[in-house]
Amino acid sequence: MKPSEHARIGRIARREILRAIHRARKGHLGGALSCVDAVLYLFMAELVDVHQGTAMSAVRRPFVLSKAHSATALLAVVQVLYPKLASQLSSYNLHGSLLGNNPSERVFGVEYHGGSLGHGIGFGCGLALAKKFGADIEYVTVMTSDGELHEGSCWESILFAAHHRLNICIFIDANGQICEDMIDNVLKLGSIATKLRAFGLEVIEIDGHSFSDLTKINSFLAENSMPRAVVLKTVKGKGVDFMEGAIRFHHGIPTDEELKLSLAQLEDIA
Amino acid sequence: MKDIRDAFFERLIDGFDQSKNLVLLSVDMGSTVLKEAGKTSLGARIINVGVSEANAVMVAGGLAAKGMLPVVYGISSFLVHRARAQLRHDIAINRRKIILVGSGPGLVYAEDGPSHHCLDDISSVRGLPGFRIFTPWDGESGSMAAEAALQSIEPCYVRLDKGQGQSVLSNYEEVATGCWVKTLTKGRRSDKVVVTSTAYIYGNELVQDADVLRLFEISESTCPALREVLRGYKEIHVADESYSSAGVFSLVCESMVGIDTCVIDLTFQSKFVQEKWPREKLGYLYRS
Numbered sequence: 001m002k003p004s005e006h007a008r009i010g011r012i013a014r015r016e017i018l019r020a021i022h023r024a025r026k027g028h029l030g031g032a033l034s035c036v037d038a039v040l041y042l043f044m045a046e047l048v049d050v051h052q053g054t055a056m057s058a059v060r061r062p063f064v065l066s067k068a069h070s071a072t073a074l075l076a077v078v079q080v081l082y083p084k085l086a087s088q089l090s091s092y093n094l095h096g097s098l099l100g101n102n103p104s105e106r107v108f109g110v111e112y113h114g115g116s117l118g119h120g121i122g123f124g125c126g127l128a129l130a131k132k133f134g135a136d137i138e139y140v141t142v143m144t145s146d147g148e149l150h151e152g153s154c155w156e157s158i159l160f161a162a163h164h165r166l167n168i169c170i171f172i173d174a175n176g177q178i179c180e181d182m183i184d185n186v187l188k189l190g191s192i193a194t195k196l197r198a199f200g201l202e203v204i205e206i207d208g209h210s211f212s213d214l215t216k217i218n219s220f221l222a223e224n225s226m227p228r229a230v231v232l233k234t235v236k237g238k239g240v241d242f243m244e245g246a247i248r249f250h251h252g253i254p255t256d257e258e259l260k261l262s263l264a265q266l267e268d269i270a
Numbered sequence: 271m272k273d274i275r276d277a278f279f280e281r282l283i284d285g286f287d288q289s290k291n292l293v294l295l296s297v298d299m300g301s302t303v304l305k306e307a308g309k310t311s312l313g314a315r316i317i318n319v320g321v322s323e324a325n326a327v328m329v330a331g332g333l334a335a336k337g338m339l340p341v342v343y344g345i346s347s348f349l350v351h352r353a354r355a356q357l358r359h360d361i362a363i364n365r366r367k368i369i370l371v372g373s374g375p376g377l378v379y380a381e382d383g384p385s386h387h388c389l390d391d392i393s394s395v396r397g398l399p400g401f402r403i404f405t406p407w408d409g410e411s412g413s414m415a416a417e418a419a420l421q422s423i424e425p426c427y428v429r430l431d432k433g434q435g436q437s438v439l440s441n442y443e444e445v446a447t448g449c450w451v452k453t454l455t456k457g458r459r460s461d462k463v464v465v466t467s468t469a470y471i472y473g474n475e476l477v478q479d480a481d482v483l484r485l486f487e488i489s490e491s492t493c494p495a496l497r498e499v500l501r502g503y504k505e506i507h508v509a510d511e512s513y514s515s516a517g518v519f520s521l522v523c524e525s526m527v528g529i530d531t532c533v534i535d536l537t538f539q540s541k542f543v544q545e546k547w548p549r550e551k552l553g554y555l556y557r558s
Contacts, residue, residue: 105364116359122325123360126332126340133293133315135336153356156325163320 001044003211009044010037011266013076014239016089018266020072022259024093027101028069030236030249031145034175034208036073038232039065039143041214043077047221048141050078050085051111060138062127064112066120067145067173068102069251071110075099078109118151120144121170125157128166139167139221147178150187155199161227162200169221170201170229173208175236179250196229208232240265271434272409274469275373278430279303281416282341282369286312289420293333295319295326297344299373304343323353330368331360339367339420345379346372346429347388350395361425362398368426369419370395375405375429376468376511377556380549384542389556392467392488393516395427403488404428407469408435411450411486418487431469437482446495448487454480461504465496467518468511470549480507485518496525509536511553 013036021027042048042063049059065074072092079086086108091097098104102115112123124142131137148154149172161168172192176183183189193203204220206213217230236250237243240262246252254262272280279301286292286307294316296304308316319326323344330340342349349372350357361368372391379386395401402424404415412430419426442450454460462480464471467488483499485492500506500522510518519537526533538556547555 113359113363116355119328119331119356119359122328122356123332123335125325126329126334127336128332129293129329130333130336130338133333133338134290135338137336153324153328156322157328160319160322160325160329 006041006044006211008268009080010040011239011268012080013040013073014266015263016076016079017072018254018259018262020076020089020092022254023090025253026093027072027253028251029254030177030243030246031067031070031173031175032073033238033240033243034234034236035067035070035143035173035232036076037209037238038171038173038214038234039073040077041211041217042141043081045218047217050082050109051105053106053108053110059111060136062111062124062137062140064120064124064127064140064142065110066112066114066124066142067117067148068112068114068120070145070173071101071103071114074109075103075107082108117145117148118153121154121161122157124168124170125161125164125166128161128168129164131167137167139169139225141169141171141221143171143173146172146174146176146183146189146192149189149192150178158196158199158201166227167225168227172229172231173234174231175234177236177245177247177250181247193229193231196231200227202226202228203231205231205233208234209238271438272412273432273434274406274409274412275301275430275432276303277409277412278371278406278416278428281413282420283307283312285416285420286315289339291337291339292341293317293338294341294343295330297321297323297326297342297349299343299345323349324356327353327356327368328360331356331366334361334366334368339369341369341371343371344373345386346375346391347379347386350388350391350427354394357395357398362400365400366425367423370425370427371430372427373430375431376470377549377552378432380552381546383546384544387542389511389513389538390517391427391429392512392518393520396488396516396521400424401489402426405467405469405485405488407431407484408438410439414439414486424489429467433469435469436471442484444486446499447491448485448489449495449499450484450486451499452482452484459502462507463500463503463505464507464509465500465518465522466508466510468509470511471509488521492521493525496522497529500526500531501529503531505532505534507534507536511538513538513540515540
């Protein structure tokens, strides 16, 4: 995979995210734009397996999107990489669609339906624990947000992962914001990496938008079987200059003009 | 006569032998049967997850998604209330099969104070689509509850009272799904019936001149089943360790809509009793 290819598909995915949310007049934009580079990398590098859209997970390396409100990132990535198998984002959040704000596990690519924050790590622990009882699992990846770590249930699960030495890797999309404000203004998390290490995880911190940093995931995932975490330093709304760091784009919908300006910034570079 | 919990766990442990997919997650709970099982080869599938009901249910969801059959064992009041969000999001929404086992429903832990008075677990779990609730009242029905939970394709919640119970299964007959009746006079119905899910019935005077209907199962099929059984009675007394609202009294009323019968509420008022009293006295205080 070349950096330029990752960047190119990243721009395509961002355009799909913006169009889908604008069309539906509903969606969580900022967080999808902050995590899409990492999600794309995991799938392009084939570090995770794609959920096949059935109730029983049959994949060996499941990807659990715990911050499910950013599902447009996952759906866009899956649509671009698997165009013949993926559901089309054109139906995102439209009436009757399974591709809602927090899409169903019946959708190709969606391992875990999510919607209530604080559950995905525990669910991922269950998937990883199943390996000890003969299930065909290599490792489990879970993506959460930094805001999600406000939920106490996350820490119960992290304790559990560490104690049982589960082969699980938690990615934290650390964009520094929640819905209404900056995290530091509401409930400080301090150093997430320090806290996770104190809970017994191995941790690396990388720039979640830098291709060269993202490549560090390869060995960290594949050559390690202990519970671990990757803190992705990201920017909410990344990719569109007037959306970057803007609180209102947590779930604000771009106007027609804003969509046009955004898409222009995300055009393919000749 | 066997203790309800011992009988339940003995049958469940048999299930461990029969199915390699069973995994028990205990929220730091003790049980003689489980401790003994833990010393055998089954021990690898019995895990104390620590004092974390929420995590236990989330982990159970993940295990179920990979084809395992998780059993989560904790104290009813904490399991159902603290992990309610997890039961909803990680189990019920995708109807994942787990067996939730709650020790201490109703006023089993009377003397531990209102934090342990579990009078709203039925109302809470009834609100989770797909869940089946089993409420055994003696050793034999405890064993039956384990069997039913193992065989069920739906998620289950088993409420385990303690002790040997006050009346034995063999005196009852299953007259409709989940509805077991002991008639005052063998083979003949009385005019009056007491309905309960509680292993323990207050004041035997309540049942001296009445049939007894024990709800072994509460699920989506209970209302029509109850309606069939209760329609022939002139007086229905509901005596249960649950709040009137959304508990067993409410369930009986729902099932009798449109039928002209006297339904008397002997369940609990919506309050918490703070003073420490033994179970029977506390039951009277909750009713008055």
